[in-house]
Amino acid sequence: MIIYIEDGRNSVMAEAKRKSKARIEQSVLLPPATEPNGLIDRDTWIEETSSGFISKSPSNRFIYRVILETLWPKDHGIPGPIVDREEIRKAVDIAKGKTYIDTFRRLRELQGEEGLLGIVKQGNQYQLIDLNVYPKKTPRTHLSDEKWSRILIHYGNKCAVCGAAPGEKGFQQDHKVPRSRGGTDAITNWQPLCDSCNNIKSTSCRSCTEDCSKCGWSYPEFYRPVKVPGSVLRMLHEYADSNHIDADEWVTALILNNIPNQ
Known part of the structure; x- marks a missing residue:
């Protein structure tokens, strides 16, 4: 269940705490290889991979390449360095010569449509750990x-x-x-x-x-989503905590008991 919290000036979206069978798996970042391993040339791989992009947009293809060059800098091996989100954003902005707002959409396309599943993410950090290019999806x-x-x-x-x-x-x-x-x-x-x-x-x-x-x-x-004032949401959780009940289950039961089935 998604709930809006209202503070009187802004509506801030928050996801209510809930029980779920879904388990969010974090990708595992690996110890970076600080020296080239000699098995594959970095510039050759980037050139061959870039020439195989399926996106028809020259601008997107340019951004893809900048991201790859940032994730695998010169004189570094694979696994590549652990790169912070802002480092990637800065590299793209410099390459474009202006602020670029869709950097991480392009990165997701690399991981998706372009088949570069070796780009992994943990929190706000990224790393290129695998040079395989997997089957590509139909372009967006x-x-x-x-x-x-x-x-x-x-x-x-x-x-x-x-x-x-x-x-x-x-x-x-x-x-x-x-x-x-x-x-x-x-x-x-x-x-x-x-x-x-x-x-x-x-x-x-x-x-x-x-x-x-x-x-x-x-x-x-x-x-x-249901808009609930932040003060009411806080009251709900305080009530649930003091009575040792699950807030999500209590709200669900309350709704089911008070709204007749149609």
């Missing part, structure tokens, strides 16, 4: 202006999750059911998300094994 489809306009009209030109109005750069085009979970490019599998909801959904979906058809991120029209 970009909606036509006509289809995107129809989707925006369907959602009343608001974020599908939080209902926010579009920002300066509009909404993110989001697959309701992620492509990694079997989602398609059908027009019914798209929704507009604000930057905040899109970022939180991306984090929430990572390694999730729950049923997308019952997820508030995939189908907010059926499972829309």
